[in-house]
Amino acid sequence: MTQDSTAETLLTRWRVCVRGVVQGVGFRPFVYRQATELGLTGWVGNSPEGVEIEAEGHPVVLEQLVSALIQHAPANARIDDVHTEPVAHPGAFREFSIRESEKRGEASAQLPADWATCQQCLQELYDPDNRRYRYPFINCTDCGPRYSLIEALPYDRANTAMRHFQMCGRCLAEYHDPASRRFHAEATACADCGPRLAFFPSDGDILAQDEAALDEAAGRLAAGEIIAFKGLGGFQLLVDARNVQSVRMLRERKGRPDKPLAVMFGSLESLQGVCPVSAQERQLLTGPERPIVLLHTRNHGLADNLAPGRSDLGVMLPSTPLHELLLRDLGFPVVATSGNRNGEPIAIDNDEARARLVDIADGFLVHDRPILRPLDDSVARVAAGCPQLLRRARGYSPNLALPLPVPPGWGATGGHLKTTVALSTDSGVVLSQHLGDMDNALGREGFDRTVDSLQRMFATRPRCWAHDGHPDYYTTHQALELGPLHCAVQHHVAHVAAVMAEHGLSEPVLGVAWDGSGFGDDHTVWGGEFLCVGPQGYQRMAHLRRFRLPGGEAAMREPRRSAFGLLYALIGEELTECEALPPVSDFTRAERKLLLQALKAGLNAPETSSVGRLFDAVAALAGICQKASYEGQAAAELEAVLDRESTPQPYRFDLSAPDTDRPWQVDWAPVIEGVLADIARGASVSEISAAFHGGLVNVIVSMAKQSQLSCIVLAGGCFQNSYLLESTILALKAAGFQAFWSCQVPANDGGLALGQLAWASRLNQDREAPCAWPYRDA
Numbered sequence: 001m002t003q004d005s006t007a008e009t010l011l012t013r014w015r016v017c018v019r020g021v022v023q024g025v026g027f028r029p030f031v032y033r034q035a036t037e038l039g040l041t042g043w044v045g046n047s048p049e050g051v052e053i054e055a056e057g058h059p060v061v062l063e064q065l066v067s068a069l070i071q072h073a074p075a076n077a078r079i080d081d082v083h084t085e086p087v088a089h090p091g092a093f094r095e096f097s098i099r100e101s102e103k104r105g106e107a108s109a110q111l112p113a114d115w116a117t118c119q120q121c122l123q124e125l126y127d128p129d130n131r132r133y134r135y136p137f138i139n140c141t142d143c144g145p146r147y148s149l150i151e152a153l154p155y156d157r158a159n160t161a162m163r164h165f166q167m168c169g170r171c172l173a174e175y176h177d178p179a180s181r182r183f184h185a186e187a188t189a190c191a192d193c194g195p196r197l198a199f200f201p202s203d204g205d206i207l208a209q210d211e212a213a214l215d216e217a218a219g220r221l222a223a224g225e226i227i228a229f230k231g232l233g234g235f236q237l238l239v240d241a242r243n244v245q246s247v248r249m250l251r252e253r254k255g256r257p258d259k260p261l262a263v264m265f266g267s268l269e270s271l272q273g274v275c276p277v278s279a280q281e282r283q284l285l286t287g288p289e290r291p292i293v294l295l296h297t298r299n300h301g302l303a304d305n306l307a308p309g310r311s312d313l314g315v316m317l318p319s320t321p322l323h324e325l326l327l328r329d330l331g332f333p334v335v336a337t338s339g340n341r342n343g344e345p346i347a348i349d350n351d352e353a354r355a356r357l358v359d360i361a362d363g364f365l366v367h368d369r370p371i372l373r374p375l376d377d378s379v380a381r382v383a384a385g386c387p388q389l390l391r392r393a394r395g396y397s398p399n400l401a402l403p404l405p406v407p408p409g410w411g412a413t414g415g416h417l418k419t420t421v422a423l424s425t426d427s428g429v430v431l432s433q434h435l436g437d438m439d440n441a442l443g444r445e446g447f448d449r450t451v452d453s454l455q456r457m458f459a460t461r462p463r464c465w466a467h468d469g470h471p472d473y474y475t476t477h478q479a480l481e482l483g484p485l486h487c488a489v490q491h492h493v494a495h496v497a498a499v500m501a502e503h504g505l506s507e508p509v510l511g512v513a514w515d516g517s518g519f520g521d522d523h524t525v526w527g528g529e530f531l532c533v534g535p536q537g538y539q540r541m542a543h544l545r546r547f548r549l550p551g552g553e554a555a556m557r558e559p560r561r562s563a564f565g566l567l568y569a570l571i572g573e574e575l576t577e578c579e580a581l582p583p584v585s586d587f588t589r590a591e592r593k594l595l596l597q598a599l600k601a602g603l604n605a606p607e608t609s610s611v612g613r614l615f616d617a618v619a620a621l622a623g624i625c626q627k628a629s630y631e632g633q634a635a636a637e638l639e640a641v642l643d644r645e646s647t648p649q650p651y652r653f654d655l656s657a658p659d660t661d662r663p664w665q666v667d668w669a670p671v672i673e674g675v676l677a678d679i680a681r682g683a684s685v686s687e688i689s690a691a692f693h694g695g696l697v698n699v700i701v702s703m704a705k706q707s708q709l710s711c712i713v714l715a716g717g718c719f720q721n722s723y724l725l726e727s728t729i730l731a732l733k734a735a736g737f738q739a740f741w742s743c744q745v746p747a748n749d750g751g752l753a754l755g756q757l758a759w760a761s762r763l764n765q766d767r768e769a770p771c772a773w774p775y776r777d778a
């Protein structure tokens, strides 16, 4: 055999399929460069499953290509699987090329998320000699919008909002040049061919375009006006963060009296001039996801009404070139909050934004690149040494990497507030962005649109939809409509299951599920639950002693009502005379009488075992918060007054062992007695808060010991309280337990959909039809 014929025989063709986050991250150009450097011929293209390669060459060189794919993949890519197989007909390729996408099969590739402007694009943005100097929509294969402008998979320009912009000659040349950073950059554009800026006042027509529009917006912000700004995933409302008057005006117009507002700084340096930033926080702030990061700070020197009653401030850095330019021109930080009224989804369309925000904003800085999907800013923080997401949207959605696979064909509709939707596909779990609250029509429309578009984009129709156990939630009704099969998952079980799914836990755990409220198996309002959760089911091991909430729903907005209900359970009618207690004196005599009647008769005074409401009651008793204007306000303010250095004797919860097989009861009576005694002796709110938090930590450790389980899961909205979370984790570890909590997915109801999906699919994996709820017998 001659040398030539050996080479001929060894010339092999491989098909390589790469799955994961490989579209919209510059993967095809990367493959092209690797393959041409190795002297291989063939092609690379996007496929519905990810990226497909056919390459021809010596087997050893083909091996080199595959290992290069894994070792040198682009920064923003995530490879889940590489599959290779030999195919027939070698010898037909002359060169290596990038192929246009084929439309076929099931679209199961993972969608790329939206990324902040990369360093190289920033350099070009500020380089006067670059042809994209100060072009607000500069991007490349490593950065820019993705999920927010994708209409369908595969990720090609024709399937994005950029299809409305015809590339100019120079952009087109870059797009086809393998040596360019914009080789097959689907969202590429320049000032000659791409989106343009415009400014209009709320009561008039377009006043300025391009640079002049930017100037107009900057000038008005400096003058204290409120500007509606079309960002990456929707409109934001901007105002000078140093200007107390302007911030107050924004709060009034937006109907948001107390809820903290996030601040955008032009650079990390200017942020560090205002509050300290740890190395981990810096990483979060400057990462491509660019979330809002909650920092501990009290004296930031900005307007004092940014985060009233809080000891933290949400801050972020520019995520788009447009934000970059504006912030640099301004030279001061701005409030950047979602362009909506409270609880509604963020506005995305220019006309829609004008209609919805005309009474809030003085002017509008807009552009003509359509946003196909609303994406709020994500919210994160560093807690217990790890990054933790509190709102999952821009930069993170819709992909989710889980350690254990979830069977495909499932959907989950989430809860009522902070709703998200989850789907399981062949290539993993998709978790929608934060969709807002379902108590308004816009929120419900956004939910329906998202359910529809995710199903279309991933070409999947779940056979079975999991949903909350609450019979009246909009998302429950929708799950029943979506069918054909459905499966209710108890609210707190879903909270625990979400953490288990995130950490790949399959052994039995003690789930501590604490939040404001969730529909319980016994049709009462749960929220202070200790659940033994195993692969086969769950058991309610213990719960907070129940108390009545006079006024029902109204108690969610008025912490004083929770205090009233607790005091009634503790001291009966006498409570109406306790004028010295803030939650009592806050009601008129006539109101007290009505509340007492409701409590006595048990009318419109539902029972709850909620720890969230216990937080409310203690905050009200301590005189911190009687009425709340946002969810979790009283608990957050109670946490904020806590002095982390002070260590008073923790309050004590009584654990009552059941005489039958009923759950244990965690009795708050000695806690409230302790609070009342401390108030009587004039203790500070800081001491009361610390003693209360300490009591909660101790009761978790006690129940962990009782459970005889080694893995303890901390789930539910109460664990957004970083002091509670961190001190519980420390105490559990000191007592020899392993603690787990949510990091990638919010601890609040934003994580319910994942929990529902994971729980329902695992429990029913061997069943033809999902079994009836509730599941019992852990």
Ligand SMILES: [Zn+2]
Pocket: 117, 118, 119, 120, 121, 122, 139, 140, 141, 142, 143, 144
């Ligand atoms: Zn870039």
Ligand SMILES: [Zn+2]
Pocket: 167, 168, 169, 170, 171, 172, 189, 190, 191, 192, 193, 194
């Ligand atoms: Zn161009």
